[in-house]
Amino acid sequence: MTQLTIGLLGCGNVGGAFADLLEKRRDAIAARTGIDLRVGAIAVRSVAKHRDHVSNPDLLTTDTRAVIENPEVDLVVELIGGIEPARELITLALGAGKPVVTGNKELLANHGAELYAAAAANGVDLLFEAAVAGGIPLIRPLRESLVGEDVARVMGIVNGTTNYILTQMAQHGAAYADALAGAQQLGYAEADPTADVEGYDAGAKAAIIASIAFGVSVVAGDVYHEGISSITSTDIEMAKRLDYVIKAVAVVEGDTSGDTPEVAVRVHPAMIPADHPLASVNDSFNAVFIEGNAVGDLMFYGRGAGGDPTASAVLGDVIDAALNKVAGTSAKIGELVKARIRPIDDLTCAYYLSIEVADRPGVLAQVAAVFGDHAVSIQSMEQRGLGDDAELIFITHSCREADVRATLHALRSLDSVNHINSLIRVVGA
Amino acid sequence: MTQLTIGLLGCGNVGGAFADLLEKRRDAIAARTGIDLRVGAIAVRSVAKHRDHVSNPDLLTTDTRAVIENPEVDLVVELIGGIEPARELITLALGAGKPVVTGNKELLANHGAELYAAAAANGVDLLFEAAVAGGIPLIRPLRESLVGEDVARVMGIVNGTTNYILTQMAQHGAAYADALAGAQQLGYAEADPTADVEGYDAGAKAAIIASIAFGVSVVAGDVYHEGISSITSTDIEMAKRLDYVIKAVAVVEGDTSGDTPEVAVRVHPAMIPADHPLASVNDSFNAVFIEGNAVGDLMFYGRGAGGDPTASAVLGDVIDAALNKVAGTSAKIGELVKARIRPIDDLTCAYYLSIEVADRPGVLAQVAAVFGDHAVSIQSMEQRGLGDDAELIFITHSCREADVRATLHALRSLDSVNHINSLIRVVGA
Numbered sequence: 001m002t003q004l005t006i007g008l009l010g011c012g013n014v015g016g017a018f019a020d021l022l023e024k025r026r027d028a029i030a031a032r033t034g035i036d037l038r039v040g041a042i043a044v045r046s047v048a049k050h051r052d053h054v055s056n057p058d059l060l061t062t063d064t065r066a067v068i069e070n071p072e073v074d075l076v077v078e079l080i081g082g083i084e085p086a087r088e089l090i091t092l093a094l095g096a097g098k099p100v101v102t103g104n105k106e107l108l109a110n111h112g113a114e115l116y117a118a119a120a121a122n123g124v125d126l127l128f129e130a131a132v133a134g135g136i137p138l139i140r141p142l143r144e145s146l147v148g149e150d151v152a153r154v155m156g157i158v159n160g161t162t163n164y165i166l167t168q169m170a171q172h173g174a175a176y177a178d179a180l181a182g183a184q185q186l187g188y189a190e191a192d193p194t195a196d197v198e199g200y201d202a203g204a205k206a207a208i209i210a211s212i213a214f215g216v217s218v219v220a221g222d223v224y225h226e227g228i229s230s231i232t233s234t235d236i237e238m239a240k241r242l243d244y245v246i247k248a249v250a251v252v253e254g255d256t257s258g259d260t261p262e263v264a265v266r267v268h269p270a271m272i273p274a275d276h277p278l279a280s281v282n283d284s285f286n287a288v289f290i291e292g293n294a295v296g297d298l299m300f301y302g303r304g305a306g307g308d309p310t311a312s313a314v315l316g317d318v319i320d321a322a323l324n325k326v327a328g329t330s331a332k333i334g335e336l337v338k339a340r341i342r343p344i345d346d347l348t349c350a351y352y353l354s355i356e357v358a359d360r361p362g363v364l365a366q367v368a369a370v371f372g373d374h375a376v377s378i379q380s381m382e383q384r385g386l387g388d389d390a391e392l393i394f395i396t397h398s399c400r401e402a403d404v405r406a407t408l409h410a411l412r413s414l415d416s417v418n419h420i421n422s423l424i425r426v427v428g429a
Numbered sequence: 430m431t432q433l434t435i436g437l438l439g440c441g442n443v444g445g446a447f448a449d450l451l452e453k454r455r456d457a458i459a460a461r462t463g464i465d466l467r468v469g470a471i472a473v474r475s476v477a478k479h480r481d482h483v484s485n486p487d488l489l490t491t492d493t494r495a496v497i498e499n500p501e502v503d504l505v506v507e508l509i510g511g512i513e514p515a516r517e518l519i520t521l522a523l524g525a526g527k528p529v530v531t532g533n534k535e536l537l538a539n540h541g542a543e544l545y546a547a548a549a550a551n552g553v554d555l556l557f558e559a560a561v562a563g564g565i566p567l568i569r570p571l572r573e574s575l576v577g578e579d580v581a582r583v584m585g586i587v588n589g590t591t592n593y594i595l596t597q598m599a600q601h602g603a604a605y606a607d608a609l610a611g612a613q614q615l616g617y618a619e620a621d622p623t624a625d626v627e628g629y630d631a632g633a634k635a636a637i638i639a640s641i642a643f644g645v646s647v648v649a650g651d652v653y654h655e656g657i658s659s660i661t662s663t664d665i666e667m668a669k670r671l672d673y674v675i676k677a678v679a680v681v682e683g684d685t686s687g688d689t690p691e692v693a694v695r696v697h698p699a700m701i702p703a704d705h706p707l708a709s710v711n712d713s714f715n716a717v718f719i720e721g722n723a724v725g726d727l728m729f730y731g732r733g734a735g736g737d738p739t740a741s742a743v744l745g746d747v748i749d750a751a752l753n754k755v756a757g758t759s760a761k762i763g764e765l766v767k768a769r770i771r772p773i774d775d776l777t778c779a780y781y782l783s784i785e786v787a788d789r790p791g792v793l794a795q796v797a798a799v800f801g802d803h804a805v806s807i808q809s810m811e812q813r814g815l816g817d818d819a820e821l822i823f824i825t826h827s828c829r830e831a832d833v834r835a836t837l838h839a840l841r842s843l844d845s846v847n848h849i850n851s852l853i854r855v856v857g858a
């Protein structure tokens with residue numbers, strides 16, 4: 001039996017659940033792998049604070065570097081989050097030849113390429129299943145099972161908060177503000193919900209998915225994002241009538257056939273056909289849908305957040321890193337190459353548009369002419385409401401985003417158009 | 430750049446697709462892994478037969494042993510299927526220190542433990558992602574990501590043929606015989622559909638899933654199975670009215686807490702709540718739903734058969750085995766321990782029952798009394814039809830299968846009961 005000792009940085013929601021889970025599963029893991037894993041040191045902000053899942057308070061320290069430099073520590077688990085000091089600490093651990101398991105999406109979405117290179121240079125593992133889609137095995141299948149696959153597109157519901165809000169709106173007719181307040185009461189949304197509802201959290205995950213799926217260097221700042229705060233009950237209702245659901249999605253597309261690979265990475269609300277597998281992913285669940293050239297359509301579904309599911313992902317990585325360490329090997333990501341980021345204007349898809357208009361004869365003809373002038377062709381149109389409440393709802397055929405934006409610009413200057421209410425991309429059709 | 434040569438046994442639907450896919454992806458794989466993979470020898474039944482995807486017919490031979498013993502061959506891919514000579518050939522390859530990738534579910538479901546042990550003894554990989562659920566990454570996540578997880582249950586739609594037939598019956602009101610004939614026309618079902626519709630194919634996959642999920646030795650003969658050929662349009666229609674769908678499922682449950690682990694492995698049609706993630710898995714798609722103690726609910730969805738998706742799974746394994754070979758390591762399954770197989774009589778779940786009765790006063794009281802006598806309590810009852818066509822449809826509360834069987838036995842001796850039409854287990858509620 002090989003004994004390996006883990007140095008744990010951070011013992012909050014996920015860190016505590018991890019310490020707990022490892023203790024429960026220690027014997028079973030030893031029986032299946034021949035490795036006896038234990039937590040040997042835990043860096044926390046306050047040593048005095050009582051912690052249910054830490055049986056031995058002597059393990060606690062506020063000195064993060066000491067945990068990494070402790071000669072007994074074989075493996076480091078980083079769960080403190082944020083960019084600094086996590087970046088410095090992970091770099092230190094890798095430099096000391098100690099494998100690192102992290103769930104830090106913000107760090108990887110901004111400094112991933114540098115850290116993967118440091119891991120490779122030191123011949124040790126840097127594993128991060130917990131950083132994207134919580135407990136769902138996604139990074140390992142992408143890195144290993146699908147490394148030979150020509151992936152065309154990855155589309156994910158990777159933020160549980162926004163999925164919960166949109167599910168409440170769709171299933172109970174809740175208004176956005178009420179659904180958000182409910183999510184906050186349940187602890188699904190923070191007091192300041194910006195990171196979730198404006199797509200920053202999903203954007204960081206999209207950057208990591210893009211890097212792994214296409215072997216390119218993509219950072220959070222490369223991701224186009226739109227939030228869900230402008231989605232109205234009318235949009236939700238119209239989506240249902242047209243046999244769609246509205247979901248907040250992260251979409252990653254890549255073309256690695258040319259000399260310089262090109263990727264498109266974006267996060268936005270989308271209309272998804274009701275019979276698409278992602279459409280029935282509800283509440284705070286996450287799912288990632290992968291379109292591969294040979295494998296066809298794949299979907300991975302599960303809990304994208306929460307202490308226990310995330311701790312499960314961390315534990316899977318820890319066991320993997322431990323097995324690799326014993327075997328004297330490490331998982332390779334390969335060098336991430338520079339990619340051209342495709343601008344959102346170059347996106348081609350269908351669009352849902354809701355436009356508030358004056359309700360008088362000839363308006364539709366005027367509006368339709370503007371669409372036609374910009375090479376945007378209309379698949380279906382429906383008028384909702386009358387008089388001052390009249391709205392025209394369009395679904396376009398597939399067209400370029402730049403043309404749709406030019407159409408909207410021109411429509412705004414029409415007397416008969418009062419307001420552009422919504423513009424939602426249609427995906428998965 | 431490391432060069433590795435593959436010996437391919439079998440060049441049918443999957444073998445051909447694999448040779449093709451490897452050729453297409455060879456450069457991309459080399460760029461990402463540093464390994465240049467090529468097929469160096471192919472064993473086939475007929476060398477004369479024209480093959481589109483074999484660019485160099487000189488690689489073809491009918492001598493399977495020569496392919497394995499060829500000193501240029503570093504890795505063996507076995508896609509001939511069946512038990513012998515596949516078993517002998519894989520054993521030969523492993524003994525020669527050559528990693529093996531196989532999609533042979535029949536072999537692994539009957540001789541898995543022996544072959545995994547041979548791989549371990551020789552320190553080489555035996556990988557078999559393609560044997561269960563085709564292109565869906567399932568075995569690797571189970572073996573690696575979830576090795577530390579306390580898995581409670583795995584429930585899968587792992588046979589595309591029966592899922593296609595049941596989807597046709599549910600969505601288009603087709604009768605079983607017509608749906609089967611349609612599946613045969615499309616090539617989804619064989620001329621003799623027994624292996625699919627009676628659950629033998631799914632049973633072999635269930636045995637493999639049970640072995641990997643719980644680290645126990647389970648063979649195909651341990652699996653309880655019922656086919657779908659007795660499912661009627663009435664069952665399908667009643668399921669819909671009661672907010673269920675009928676799916677053919679493989680269910681694997683384990684309890685590894687005692688000295689001897691206990692597993693239940695069964696394949697049968699089941700009523701699944703319409704809002705369960707498995708319920709919307711339609712047509713020939715497969716999906717595997719995993720219930721873990723820490724990770725919660727997970728589902729993996731995709732193509733369970735077909736040349737390209739299965740070839741994608743084979744390619745993922747080949748790259749993994751190649752990377753391991755270069756690193757001088759191999760994946761470990763661990764020793765599979767003996768388990769007690771829980772008999773179907775000990776199953777506890779809810780049941781759907783359809784009973785043809787004489788339509789006269791007092792019959793329900795008689796029937797209900799028999800249920801009560803056997804400690805089977807009724808959750809809902811509904812009468813369908815009148816006179817000679819009268820049917821009583823029951824859904825029970827959760828109860829023991831042995832008690833339900835005793836109930837049916839006693840009901841058959843009642844004058845007022847003409848026929849037991851259906852008994853379908855309710856799962857996922």
